[in-house]
Amino acid sequence: MVRRSPTRKTLASLAAELGVSRTTVSNAYSRPDQLSPATRERILEAAKARGYPGPDPTARNLRTRRVGSVGVLLTEHLSYAFEDMASVDFLAGMAEASAGAQTTLTLIPAGPEGEAEATSLVGSAAVDGFVVYSVAAGDAYLAAACGRGLPLVVCDQPTDAGLPFVGIDDRAAIAPAARALIDAGHRHIGILAIRLRLQRHDGPISWQEVHDAEMHVQRSRVMGALDVFTAAGIAAESVPVVTQHINDAHTTRAAAELLLHTHPELTAVLCTTDSMALGVVAYARDRGLSVPEDLSVTGFDGIDAAQRLDLATVIQPNKAKGAAAGHMLEKLIVSATSDAPGAPRAKAGGQSQGADQAEVVPRRVLQTRFAPGSSITAPRPRGR
Numbered sequence: 001m002v003r004r005s006p007t008r009k010t011l012a013s014l015a016a017e018l019g020v021s022r023t024t025v026s027n028a029y030s031r032p033d034q035l036s037p038a039t040r041e042r043i044l045e046a047a048k049a050r051g052y053p054g055p056d057p058t059a060r061n062l063r064t065r066r067v068g069s070v071g072v073l074l075t076e077h078l079s080y081a082f083e084d085m086a087s088v089d090f091l092a093g094m095a096e097a098s099a100g101a102q103t104t105l106t107l108i109p110a111g112p113e114g115e116a117e118a119t120s121l122v123g124s125a126a127v128d129g130f131v132v133y134s135v136a137a138g139d140a141y142l143a144a145a146c147g148r149g150l151p152l153v154v155c156d157q158p159t160d161a162g163l164p165f166v167g168i169d170d171r172a173a174i175a176p177a178a179r180a181l182i183d184a185g186h187r188h189i190g191i192l193a194i195r196l197r198l199q200r201h202d203g204p205i206s207w208q209e210v211h212d213a214e215m216h217v218q219r220s221r222v223m224g225a226l227d228v229f230t231a232a233g234i235a236a237e238s239v240p241v242v243t244q245h246i247n248d249a250h251t252t253r254a255a256a257e258l259l260l261h262t263h264p265e266l267t268a269v270l271c272t273t274d275s276m277a278l279g280v281v282a283y284a285r286d287r288g289l290s291v292p293e294d295l296s297v298t299g300f301d302g303i304d305a306a307q308r309l310d311l312a313t314v315i316q317p318n319k320a321k322g323a324a325a326g327h328m329l330e331k332l333i334v335s336a337t338s339d340a341p342g343a344p345r346a347k348a349g350g351q352s353q354g355a356d357q358a359e360v361v362p363r364r365v366l367q368t369r370f371a372p373g374s375s376i377t378a379p380r381p382r383g384r
Contacts, residue, residue, distance in 0.1 A: 071127035085303035093322025136214040151332035157216035171224035176370035177298040178228035186268040193272040194247040221272040252279025267379035274299035274306035292377040312373035
């Protein structure tokens, strides 16, 4: 004999049994601030006793026109989001912004090689909007996200896409680190940077190639350092710059080895990320060089590992940046789902549409600070 399963409890049947409205039961799950603690506890205990799992998320989505998740588009492999500490801090800020909002995060790892599946990958993401984290101008994944027509916030780059934006002024932010090297007396300085171009390039890169690079963040940091060096009488074209497409412990150390082996005259290395600076420190240690006595080093990001080493670095608010991007996106989603007039929405081509674009496109630039650390000192006399 086939056993019939008990009738599945529904929101309506539970409300009827408890003698409350369906809205009251729903609020116990989705809007607890609307109920007294005693009422909410009574509803949840009764639901548990009767095997009621909560409101059907599909039905809720139909009513609210929301999926309940935001997409974080990373043009990196997924492992990078958990290995790069600046990215970890950023995602922690995003998670903080979603706390209490009953919103989940959907990580969309696009990978750094520009795969052709952009439209399919981004198009299949069940999200209410996107935070696009640090991609190149003209990136296929950014175009695909814009093509969804959902609320979208760009974090870090591209800086000039006409879309809602959260970031820092990278060109100005790195200037104190460059000036600290100049003020210490350094004139033979190299630069290490992570990915500057869409197409993979590992190794030396010319000043003109830096100037034309698609990756705004790294370009701005290198150009900001060169601004300071040029003002000190150092020709920008004479400053060696080495870049690595992938930013991990192996590649950063390899970049340090290439730069210092090719240019043994260098007394200082300015790095556009702390991970690059840590690679320089590791290579110097393996070669028996002392930091800063033999080689001064600066970083950028302010990650814990760099601060524990007392590295001279530019500290940017990575966690606050993630929180700001999350809060900005939530406001845009609320406006979009409530049909508020003038709410900006992303569209293909990297522009936003609204009643008055100049007024409705939000933009937030966060402050940074330079931590002098103990990794900079005056260069030793040449010929030591």
